[in-house]
Amino acid sequence: MSADELARSVRPWPAATTRGWSYSVRTVEGREVAAHRADEVRSTASVGKLLLLLALARAVDEGTLSADEPVTVDAVPPVADSGLLQHLRVPVLSVGDLAVLIAAVSDNLATNLLLAVVGADRVDAERARLGLHRTRLLDRVRDVRGPADPPRLSEGTAAELSALLAGLARDEPSRAVASTVRGWLALGADLSMVGSGLGLDPLAHVEGEGGVQLLSKTGRDVDVRADVGLLGADGRWFAYAALATGPAVSADGGVTAMRDLRDLGLGLRDALLRGAPARRGAPTGT
Structure with a gap:
């Protein structure tokens, strides 16, 4: 299958013809084979937590932080919505435990705790090292955003995010960091978007199922549906980033956006199984 044929196999989606959609699909060598408005900056909701995980993985690899370092759960104010930690009674967790909660269930309280430990400056420095110019974690999670926040x-672009995921598949920025982050992303339980049609068990898909494996991070807000990751089948892999924002989401409560994200996953799976030009033997979850 040629790059042009692959591009036709994953687009157009009905919603992707509107201004509210951006997507980018790459081989894991980094070649972009399908894209739509991929350089537009959009809100990415919890996808930005990936930058925090990358900064932590580097700090642990360099020995400036320990994954076993204990963190007191009440060290930051409580925060609601996604996550399990707010519902647990455990008073202390390790830094590594916080990362698992963030990757698996996009835990908001764990995010704010880990951000307090790692530091926003270190996250931003990691962003710069990775060559991300318009993809940023801007803040901690807040229940309410005021005018001064x-x-x-x-926020980010589909082009930068798909390139970031392709780099992780190539063991960038280093084998240790990439392996750690891929292991976390393999735990992601939110398969409601790109993964929704793949027949995977949301709670146990680390080793893949039915010839398909997914490592991903999603983000969701009132007017945001975002999904970035690595999708593999038959030993072949693609890196993808798909961002739907604004009217593309809010007009019908996200129904169309979620349907089209599902179609992206199915299209990529079918392209991979038909032998599209993706590298074989790309990484498993670890």
Whole structure:
């Protein structure tokens, strides 16, 4: 299958013809094979937590932080919505435990705790090292955003995010960091978007199922549906980033956006199984 044929196999989606959609699909060598408005900056909601995980993985690899370092759960104010930690009675967790909660269930309280330990400056420095110019974690998670607060948790472009995931598949920025982050992303339980049609068990898909494996991070807000990751089948892999924002989401409560994200996953799976030009033997979850 040629790159042009692959591009036709994953687009157009009905919603992707509107201004509210951006997507980018790459081989894990980094070649972009399908894209739509991929350089537009959009709100990415919890996808930005990936930058925090990358900064932590580097700090642990370099020995400036320990994954076993204990963190007191009440060290930051409580925060609601996604996550399990707010419902648990455990008073202390390790830094590594916080990362698992963030990757698996996009835990908001764990995010704010880990951000307090790692530091926003270290996250931003990691962003710069990775060559991300318009993809940023802007703030901690807040129940309410006031006029003096950053307007959103994170933002980015589909092009930068798909390139970031392709780099992780190539063991960038280093084998240790990439392996750690891929292991976390393999735990992601939110398969409601790109993964929704793949027949995977949301709670146990680390080793893949039915010839398909997914490592991903999603983000969701009132007017945001975002999903970035690595999708593999038959030993082949693609890196993808798909961002739907604004009217593309809010007009019908996200129904169309979620349907089209599902179609992206199915299209990529079918392209991979038909032998599209993706590298074989790309990474498993670890």
